[in-house]
Amino acid sequence: MDVVIADRLQFAFTIMFHYLFPIGTMGLAPFIAWYTVKAWRTGDEEAAKIAAFWTKIFAINFAAGVVTGIPMEFQFGTNWAAFSAKAGGVIGQPLAMEGVYSFFLESIFLGVLLYGKHVVSPALHALSAVLVCLGAWLSGFFIVATDAWMQHPVGYRVVSDGRIEMQSLAAVLLSRFAWWQYLHVMMGAMVAGSFILAGVGAYYLLSNREVTIGQRFVRAGVIAGLIFSALTIFPTGDRNSSDVTEYQPIKLAAMEGLFESTHGAPLAIIGMPDTHTKQLIDPIFAPNVLSFLAYGNFESNVKGLTAYATELWPPVELTYYAYHIMVGLGTIFLAVTGIGALLLLWSGRLYRTRWLLWLLMLLMPLPYIANEAGWTVTEVGRQPWIVYGLMRTSDALSLNVAGGETVFTLIGFLGMYFLLGVIFLYLTLREIGLGVERGT
Amino acid sequence: MISVVAFVVLAGMISAYVVLDGFDLGVAAITPLIARSDRERDASMHAIGPFLHANEVWLIAGGGALFALFPKAYASAFSGFYLPFMIVLWLLMFRGIAIELRKHFPTRIWHDFWDFCFTGSSTLLILLFGVALGNLLRGVPLDAHGYFIGTFAYLLNPYAIGVGLFAILALALHGALFIRLRLDGAPSERAARLAIPLWWAVLIAYIIVTFTTFTMQPIAAMLPTANYSAAVAAMLIVFSLAALVTSRIAVDRNAPQVAFVASCIFLGMLLIAAAATLYPYLLPSFPRGNGISIFDASPGPTTSVTALVAIVLGLCIMLGYSAITLPRLLGKIRS
Numbered sequence: 042m043d044v045v046i047a048d049r050l051q052f053a054f055t056i057m058f059h060y061l062f063p064i065g066t067m068g069l070a071p072f073i074a075w076y077t078v079k080a081w082r083t084g085d086e087e088a089a090k091i092a093a094f095w096t097k098i099f100a101i102n103f104a105a106g107v108v109t110g111i112p113m114e115f116q117f118g119t120n121w122a123a124f125s126a127k128a129g130g131v132i133g134q135p136l137a138m139e140g141v142y143s144f145f146l147e148s149i150f151l152g153v154l155l156y157g158k159h160v161v162s163p164a165l166h167a168l169s170a171v172l173v174c175l176g177a178w179l180s181g182f183f184i185v186a187t188d189a190w191m192q193h194p195v196g197y198r199v200v201s202d203g204r205i206e207m208q209s210l211a212a213v214l215l216s217r218f219a220w221w222q223y224l225h226v227m228m229g230a231m232v233a234g235s236f237i238l239a240g241v242g243a244y245y246l247l248s249n250r251e252v253t254i255g256q257r258f259v260r261a262g263v264i265a266g267l268i269f270s271a272l273t274i275f276p277t278g279d280r281n282s283s284d285v286t287e288y289q290p291i292k293l294a295a296m297e298g299l300f301e302s303t304h305g306a307p308l309a310i311i312g313m314p315d316t317h318t319k320q321l322i323d324p325i326f327a328p329n330v331l332s333f334l335a336y337g338n339f340e341s342n343v344k345g346l347t348a349y350a351t352e353l354w355p356p357v358e359l360t361y362y363a364y365h366i367m368v369g370l371g372t373i374f375l376a377v378t379g380i381g382a383l384l385l386l387w388s389g390r391l392y393r394t395r396w397l398l399w400l401l402m403l404l405m406p407l408p409y410i411a412n413e414a415g416w417t418v419t420e421v422g423r424q425p426w427i428v429y430g431l432m433r434t435s436d437a438l439s440l441n442v443a444g445g446e447t448v449f450t451l452i453g454f455l456g457m458y459f460l461l462g463v464i465f466l467y468l469t470l471r472e473i474g475l476g477v478e479r480g481t
Numbered sequence: 482m483i484s485v486v487a488f489v490v491l492a493g494m495i496s497a498y499v500v501l502d503g504f505d506l507g508v509a510a511i512t513p514l515i516a517r518s519d520r521e522r523d524a525s526m527h528a529i530g531p532f533l534h535a536n537e538v539w540l541i542a543g544g545g546a547l548f549a550l551f552p553k554a555y556a557s558a559f560s561g562f563y564l565p566f567m568i569v570l571w572l573l574m575f576r577g578i579a580i581e582l583r584k585h586f587p588t589r590i591w592h593d594f595w596d597f598c599f600t601g602s603s604t605l606l607i608l609l610f611g612v613a614l615g616n617l618l619r620g621v622p623l624d625a626h627g628y629f630i631g632t633f634a635y636l637l638n639p640y641a642i643g644v645g646l647f648a649i650l651a652l653a654l655h656g657a658l659f660i661r662l663r664l665d666g667a668p669s670e671r672a673a674r675l676a677i678p679l680w681w682a683v684l685i686a687y688i689i690v691t692f693t694t695f696t697m698q699p700i701a702a703m704l705p706t707a708n709y710s711a712a713v714a715a716m717l718i719v720f721s722l723a724a725l726v727t728s729r730i731a732v733d734r735n736a737p738q739v740a741f742v743a744s745c746i747f748l749g750m751l752l753i754a755a756a757a758t759l760y761p762y763l764l765p766s767f768p769r770g771n772g773i774s775i776f777d778a779s780p781g782p783t784t785s786v787t788a789l790v791a792i793v794l795g796l797c798i799m800l801g802y803s804a805i806t807l808p809r810l811l812g813k814i815r816s
Contacts, residue, residue: 104581107534108574114544118559119566125559129552130780134788137545141795144541146802148534153806156531161809169806200781207784210791439560441628450567457571461578468585 044444045435048120051451053420057413058458059113062106062465064412067181067227068234069099070174072261077154077170081163091254092170094477096154098469099173103151105465109458114140120447124427124437130206131197131213132187139183147176178227185226189219191428192419193288205431218284222419225277229415231269232374233408238262239381240405241473243398254477256392259401263385267378273371279334285422286335289429291349292422295357296364297331298324299345306331306343314361316354319347355424363417370411377404483785484775487550488763490789492756494546494796496749498539499610500655503748504741505529505536507656509576509603510649512596515660515671519592524814526580526599528663531810533580535803537573542792549788551778553627554763561629562613565636569609576602604649611648615641618694618758620767627764627773640693647686651751654679655744658728662737664814673732676740680729687725691718694758714757721750 073095080089114136117125125133150169153161157169190196196212197205207213242258245251286293293299298314298321299306308331312324329339336343346354377400384391391397427434508529516522548555559566576599583595619640622631657679660672728743759765765772779785 101581101585103534104577107537108577108581111537111541111573111577112570114541115559115566115570117548118555119563120560122556122560125548125556126553129548129555130784133545133549133552133555133780134784134791137542137549137788138791138795140538140542140545141792141799144538145535145795145799148538149799149803149806152531152535152810157806157810160812161806165806172802204780206781207787210787439556439563442560442563446563450563453567453571457574464578464582471585 044438044442044447047444047447047451048438049434051120051447051454052116054451054458055109055112055116055454057416058454058462059106059109060413060416061409062102062109063177063181064230064233064409065102065237066099066106066177067230068232069095069102069237070177071231072234072238072265073099074170074174078167081167087254087257090477091257094472096170098472100151100155101465101468101472103147105461107148108461112454120439120442121427121437122439122441124432127203127432127437128205128428130204131190131194134207134210135183135187135190135213139180143176143179143183145176147173147180150176181227181230182223185223186214186216186219188419189216189222192222192423193218193284194428194431199431205428218288221277221280221284225273225281225415226412228269228273228277229408229412232266232273232371233412235262235266235269235378236374236401236405236408239266239378239401240403243401244473245476246392247395247398247402251476251478256389259381259391259398260385262401263378263381263391266374267382270371270375270378274375278371282334289422290344291346291353292355292360292418293335294344294346294348295355295360295422296418297343298357298361299331299343300347302342302345302348304332304342305329305340306335306345308334309365311365314357316357353425355422360418360422363414363421367411367414367418370407370414374404374408374411377401483782483789484779485761487779487785487789488756488760488775490792491543491546491550492753494539494543495756496752498536498543499752500745500748501532501539502536503652503655504659505533505656506603506607507652507654508659509580509600509656510607510653511656511660511672511675512600514675515657515668517667519589521666521668522592522596524664524666525660525668526583526596527814528660530580532807535807537577540573546788546792549792550780550785551763551773551775552780553778554773557623557627557629557773558764561623561627562636564633565609565613569606569613572602572606572609576606607649607652608642608645611645612636612641614648614755615644617765618644618755620765620769620772622768623764623766623771623773625771627766627771627777643686643693644690647683647690650679650683650686651748654683654728655741655748658732658737658741658744661732662741663811676732680725680732684725687722710757710760714754717750717754717757721747721754724750 073092076088076092076095079085080092117129117132117136150172153166153169154173158166161169190213193216195216195218196207196209198208200206213219238258239262242255242260242262245255246259282293285296297306298309298312300314300319300321305328307326307328309321310325310327312321315322332341332343333339335341346357377397381391381397381401384394384397423429425433425435427437508525512522512525516525544555579595579599579602583592583599586592586595616636616638619638621629621636624630654676657672657676661669661676664672724743724747728740728747731737731740731743761774761776762772763775763778780788
């Protein structure tokens with residue numbers, strides 16, 4: 042197999058599988074912190090049980106995240122040695138900081154949260170939940186800051202032997218690109234967390250058990266889901282894509298399936314890009330909207346893919362579909378939680394509206410797809426670059442690792458992760474099945 | 482100069498990993514010997530439970546620090562030892578899965594299975610870490626760019642395997658002393674009894690390994706800076722022997738805290754001594770010539786300084802909150 046493809050497949054598979062678990066931890070941690078602090082401040086027994094229930098599910102996610110995260114930390118060295126040697130002076134740093142600043146925080150206070158309930162004071166126990174959340178969110182920040190630098194490199198200089206040196210850590214960590222991307226990613230994780238709460242609550246209500254707790258879950262999940270679905274779109278998604286418009290116009294064109302540069306460019310709602318004929322097949326357009334979204338003006342010129350050399354194009358189909366899946370799902374999330382919130386206000390009718398509860402339950406996996414699709418846009422859309430404009434993915438490999446070796450380890454990861462995925466689903470569904478009352 | 486500081490910080494972080502993850506690896510290795518019933522094994526796993534993840538973070542943090550402080554060494558080491566490194570990663574993952582899952586499948590047959598996996602993968606890991614250290618001390622064949630050009634089988638040379646076996650003994654002792662500290666009842670008594678023959682075995686193996694390192698592979702004598710780093714190594718070896726003896730005296734006098742701390746100091750000094758032997762190389766070559774030194778692998782002064790400040794500051798914060806929380810989780814567990 043082509044070495045570049047083998048390495049990219051391995052990285053894509055291991056990172057996408059790994060990322061399923063951080064979605065769970067980053068998306069659930071704020072809810073756990075909220076319920077733990079609430080139980081501590083108000084003596085709300087039920088909130089304490091709810092916190093303990095979600096902490097157990099968090100812990101399963103965390104363990105799976107650690108197990109699948111260990112190879113990520115080292116894969117830059119094993120499979121992408123040329124990239125690591127050239128750009129390690131910049132990207133090594135946020136990765137090291139992730140370990141030192143966030144993993145210690147998260148794991149030490151998770152130890153307190155899980156093992157220390159009867160050993161430490163209630164205040165320290167509640168504080169631990171907040172610090173676990175902080176650790177999870179910080180870890181997300183360092184990863185996104187690393188990725189954002191690969192999207193839009195800042196604060197560096199290239200020295201004589203071609204290595205990239207860090208000039209300013211502050212520039213890397215405080216870059217505008219990084220912050221909007223980070224907030225967008227975190228809002229995405231919160232949507233997933235909200236839908237997990239709402240979905241599990243809907244399951245309890247539909248099966249007519251733990252009704253008061255089910256109602257609390259649905260209420261919290263729907264309200265948080267509405268807020269965070271809105272925030273993924275505006276301002277975070279909007280700002281993020283305006284950064285892409287500014288710094289990565291080819292990615293924007295691929296996302297939108299825009300082949301020809303157009304004044305007053307239309308927004309493709311659906312359609313299938315064909316890179317041979319260079320057009321969108323069977324499209325439905327919203328006229329002039331793309332120009333408005335990109336530049337705030339209905340008549341602006343948006344550059345299409347044909348304005349650039351084909352060798353600079355990212356894989357158009359994948360970027361386009363991933364983007365449309367993400368945006369389509371985001372719209373559905375907003376609509377469903379919006380209707381849910383209205384029914385909730387209408388004297389709690391939501392708890393009796395079985396079709397919507399069914400919908401909430403079945404939608405539970407979809408935020409995961411939306412999150413993964415979003416990352417696919419970001420990473421696939423950056424191709425052919427590994428560091429935008431500075432280093433190509435094809436130049437980034439370990440020269441001393443053969444394609445066959447990578448295929449072997451890829452197969453190993455596939456097997457191990459398949460088992461891990463089955464076990465993870467079994468354990469999580471079993472905890473949900475046990476319920477809040479019986480499980481704690 | 483900044484590279485030297487970076488090397489010291491990195492060596493400190495790796496040593497901290499060995500001392501800390503060392504005790505849970507060691508407990509995993511000796512659990513079948515000290516815990517007979519399912520309940521006793523539960524207690525043994527519970528003894529390390531709250532610390533396991535935090536201990537493993539030292540490896541992640543150490544790997545990150547290597548990446549940030551010496552990117553070239555990170556790149557050539559991990560790609561050069563691709564297959565062995567992947568095996569280490571898979572064992573680490575397997576170990577994490579095993580201990581997590583034993584909690585969730587609370588029946589005898591599953592416990593037997595997961596405990597076997599946990600002990601097996603942990604013991605193999607110790608062996609491989611030891612083999613890796615052995616090869617580092619001995620040097621490996623590298624090409625002009627610092628990439629490994631030997632085979633997997635080459636890495637399994639007698640000297641490296643000897644270091645691997647020594648590592649198993651040393652961490653088994655470390656684990657037994659930790660069990661003595663945290664558990665009471667039968668497992669704790671068995672750990673105390675096991676500690677005595679283990680201690681003798683560690684002492685003998687230590688003398689053999691140290692002797693071989695300095696005679697068969699006289700790296701220290703070949704290096705330009707041999708004078709002071711070799712002196713540091715020699716001094717640390719003497720101190721570490723004193724720590725080893727202290728741990729034995731403390732076992733005899735039934736002072737488990739002192740015994741465990743002495744064992745921590747023993748392992749820590751050993752690792753720092755190993756680092757001092759390597760200095761200034763991160764990856765020495767054998768035969769000499771193509772090794773990657775801390776100066777070859779440095780990412781430039783600005784990068785090094787910011788990375789060091791960020792890492793050291795983060796470690797200080799971490800030590801602060803660890804000092805507050807971890808001792809509270811160290812209470813005795815009844816088995």
